[in-house]
Amino acid sequence: MKTKSLVFVLMTCFLFICGEVVGQMIKTPVPSRPAGQKDVLRLTADPIPTVRVAFIGLGMRGPGAVNRMAQIDGVEIVALCDLRQERVEAVNKNLVERFGKPKAKEFYGDAEIWRQVTALPNVDLIYIATDWLNHARMGVQAMKDGKHVAIEVPSALTMEEIWELIDTSEKTRKHCMQLENCVYDFFELTSLNMAQQGVFGEILHGEGAYIHGLQQFWGSYWNNWRMDFNRKHRGDVYPTHGLLPVALAMNIHRGDKMNYLVSMDTKAVGNPAYIKETTGEEVTDFRAGDHTMTMIRTEKGKTIMIQHDVTSPRPYSRMFQLSGTQGFANKYPMPGFALNAGTVDSEGVPNHEDLNAHRFVNEDTRKALMEKYKHPIAKGIEEKAKQVGGHGGMDFIMDYRMIYCLQNGLPLDMDVYDLAESCCLIPLTEISLDNNSAPVEIPDFTRGAWNKLTTVEFSE
Numbered sequence: 111m112k113t114k115s116l117v118f119v120l121m122t123c124f125l126f127i128c129g130e131v132v133g134q135m136i137k138t139p140v141p142s143r144p145a146g147q148k149d150v151l152r153l154t155a156d157p158i159p160t161v162r163v164a165f166i167g168l169g170m171r172g173p174g175a176v177n178r179m180a181q182i183d184g185v186e187i188v189a190l191c192d193l194r195q196e197r198v199e200a201v202n203k204n205l206v207e208r209f210g211k212p213k214a215k216e217f218y219g220d221a222e223i224w225r226q227v228t229a230l231p232n233v234d235l236i237y238i239a240t241d242w243l244n245h246a247r248m249g250v251q252a253m254k255d256g257k258h259v260a261i262e263v264p265s266a267l268t269m270e271e272i273w274e275l276i277d278t279s280e281k282t283r284k285h286c287m288q289l290e291n292c293v294y295d296f297f298e299l300t301s302l303n304m305a306q307q308g309v310f311g312e313i314l315h316g317e318g319a320y321i322h323g324l325q326q327f328w329g330s331y332w333n334n335w336r337m338d339f340n341r342k343h344r345g346d347v348y349p350t351h352g353l354l355p356v357a358l359a360m361n362i363h364r365g366d367k368m369n370y371l372v373s374m375d376t377k378a379v380g381n382p383a384y385i386k387e388t389t390g391e392e393v394t395d396f397r398a399g400d401h402t403m404t405m406i407r408t409e410k411g412k413t414i415m416i417q418h419d420v421t422s423p424r425p426y427s428r429m430f431q432l433s434g435t436q437g438f439a440n441k442y443p444m445p446g447f448a449l450n451a452g453t454v455d456s457e458g459v460p461n462h463e464d465l466n467a468h469r470f471v472n473e474d475t476r477k478a479l480m481e482k483y484k485h486p487i488a489k490g491i492e493e494k495a496k497q498v499g500g501h502g503g504m505d506f507i508m509d510y511r512m513i514y515c516l517q518n519g520l521p522l523d524m525d526v527y528d529l530a531e532s533c534c535l536i537p538l539t540e541i542s543l544d545n546n547s548a549p550v551e552i553p554d555f556t557r558g559a560w561n562k563l564t565t566v567e568f569s570e
């Protein structure tokens with residue numbers, strides 16, 4: 111018996127020395143905050159009664175943003191920029207002038223011409239909707255040039271880019287918001303309000319995803335830069351839609367923080383097959399697996415699961431589930447709530463033989479809950495949001511809220527740390543996967559201030 115124990119101890123020591131012990135956390139370095147620099151939690155800036163906006167990137171996504179902004183009072187569209195002249199001219203003619211706004215200044219043709227846009231003196235907000243590779247460098251420069259910046263998802267791809275955006279926002283005291291529209295979808299907003307009112311009790315677990323059958327759009331939406339990035343990078347390369355709505359409801363960097371993640375993926379099948387079919391190339395180096403799962407544990411002992419799959423023929427889903435001690439919210443495939451018996455729904459005493467006893471509340475109760483807990487920010491603008499549109503209205507609410515907060519000198523709904531927490535999954539899941547799903551530390555991007563606030567606050 112004694113010999114057996116000794117062998118076990120020696121084996122364990124051997125494995126430990128050789129670095130074979132599974133479960134050791136891979137540390138993620140945190141650059142120290144430069145002296146004199148402060149966090150940007152609840153950052154405010156002087157009110158801007160008329161917000162002058164310049165847009166960079168007018169491909170598939172950018173024109174929709176111009177269309178929405180053109181329909182918000184107190185917004186001037188002062189500049190439009192894209193590599194392609196025809197895109198700039200078309201947006202100016204069909205969207206800016208159509209709404210009776212003065213023609214915007216046009217910039218096009220050169221890959222660096224955007225620098226003239228961020229340097230313009232008469233601009234308050236730079237709105238970036240280019241491909242992913244350009245996001246962070248443009249955002250950093252915009253803030254250095256004295257502008258607030260809003261950047262499409264994902265706003266940063268590497269830890270270096272993330273820290274540069276944080277440091278620049280902290281140093282310049284300029285807003286840096288990621289344009290994460292899914293936070294503003296009606297079910298998510300209502301669920302956030304319910305979470306904040308305690309309807310779900312203590313939320314212990316959340317799930318989010320980006321499951322979107324983009325193989326239907328190979329060659330169009332799923333264009334070269336998306337394919338190229340996925341080919342070069344293993345991991346969850348598009349995590350923000352899934353994570354941010356859940357992270358906000360779970361008070362991440364507002365009393366809790368994400369401590370580490372573990373990621374696992376399938377092999378890559380769909381994209382290499384498409385490349386072979388269309389070009390004949392036999393691809394053996396495709397990095398992003400068809401399905402990636404990531405689990406996160408928080409400081410306060412909660413868990414979050416995020417999934418990514420854009421090649422399987424599955425119905426669209428962002429999951430969006432909040433699982434609390436008193437209730438449960440679920441967005442996909444069918445929106446619903448489940449609550450502890452007696453809390454809201456009084457459908458009788460559950461029978462333990464009935465496996466459906468703890469089911470979703472009935473449709474009337476669900477509708478009543480949606481009405482009762484409608485988020486205050488959705489109340490006044492719901493109708494206009496649905497009419498202007500943008501993914502059913504959530505894109506309009508996002509833009510409207512950003513302008514409203516800038517006009518009134520209020521903190522924006524999301525800060526640069528929200529951007530950092532959701533984008534860091536891109537590099538950190540890659541590290542986990544390349545190390546046999548090892549746990550990887552998620553840094554505290556606030557550098558010590560994660561416990562200063564208690565919940566996300568959408569200022570009114």
Ligand SMILES: NC(=O)c1ccc[n+]([C@@H]2O[C@H](COP(=O)([O-])OP(=O)(O)OC[C@H]3O[C@@H](n4cnc5c(N)ncnc54)[C@H](O)[C@@H]3O)[C@@H](O)[C@H]2O)c1
Pocket residue numbers: 166167168169170171172191192193194197220221222223224239240241242244262263264289290291331333501
């Ligand atoms: N939030 C959402 O629901 C949502 C939906 C779709 C796309 N997106 C995001 O929006 C962004 C843009 O996506 P897209 O589908 O419109 O891409 P796209 O390729 O259709 O458009 C990008 C545009 O940026 C321009 N561009 C590239 N480099 C430039 C430069 N140096 N200077 C000026 N212009 C430059 C291109 O010419 C192109 O017109 C991406 O980050 C994407 O992930 C978000």
